[in-house]
Amino acid sequence: MAEGSCGICLDDLKNPVSTPCGHLHCEKCLVAHVEASSDAITASCPSCRAAFPVALPDLRFVPAKFHRFIIPSVRRVFVDAPTESTQALKANVTRLEERVKSLEKDKLLLMERCESSMAASSKHAEGERDARMESERLKKDMQELRKKYEEVKRRYKAQKET
Template identity: 45%
Template sequence: MSTQCAICLCDYTEPVSIPCGHVYCLKCISDHILSSSPDGFAASCPTCRTSFCIVLPELKSLPTQFHRYITPSIRRVFVEPEAFKRKLDALEARNGALERENRALMAAVAKEKKDLQEARKQLKVMGKKITRVCDSNRSIMPPSKRPRLDADSSSSAIATARRRLLSSANLEAFARAHSTKRSVWNPFAGAQMTSRSR
């Protein structure tokens, strides 16, 4: 579409369109109609010479169902090429950015799906290993992670048991030494006893 009127050869001022589709300035086409229309009811396009009506029939004389088909022959056109070009460029840039973002998101979703499927496979394999129950110690721990009872670990277990016995004996001695005169229950002695005064 041209940005200049074919009559005045200038940029459009109040552009209007006639039924054949050509666009002119409102003042230019009005002057053309006034100078070229012999009867005032019809005019011809200055470019293609197609005839068009310039008078609308009165709507009261037409049935109601035809009213929506009656449109004026000369209609206002809203053309601002520079503003539209800027908007178009901005929209194309935004569209390109959105398409790039969409491709990146689709790739990320595909990667997440693949990782999720791999994790499900690993979980299934690990679940089978973990649910094996060892009959010897009723452990649900996988065999590779069970503690081994060899000579070093058994000696350390004995040492730990000795420490616990000694600490409980020390607590019993402490309770006997610091008890009051009244009859009290001593959890370490295992029976009721009367303690000495200090």
């Protein structure tokens, strides 16, 4: 049996747990095995048939000095991944770190372009404002000249008639 496989379902371990004798099983498989047994207080290991307690005593009735010695018989286990997947993960992490660096460079370039575009837009807005003010000044000048022209034209007609 492979190191990372369950002794009950013979598949890869899913949420591995360990019995007191040290055998690893999927949590669901071991729970199903314990539930199938007729004894509600003890169960046997599916691999070596060693008995282990299933029920925990009620801690209210056990003196506090013994609480630290009472641990569940079935405990969760964290298994290291095989080296191939570790290497693949490392390669993936390296690739992703390079991608992050590339994206950071792109972000800086984009920020520079945005700032230059904003500066150009601000300069253009100033030019438009200046042009609008110049246009308004020229319109006023033209109105004044038109009034003067009309006045000169009126005087000319008046002199011509006399």
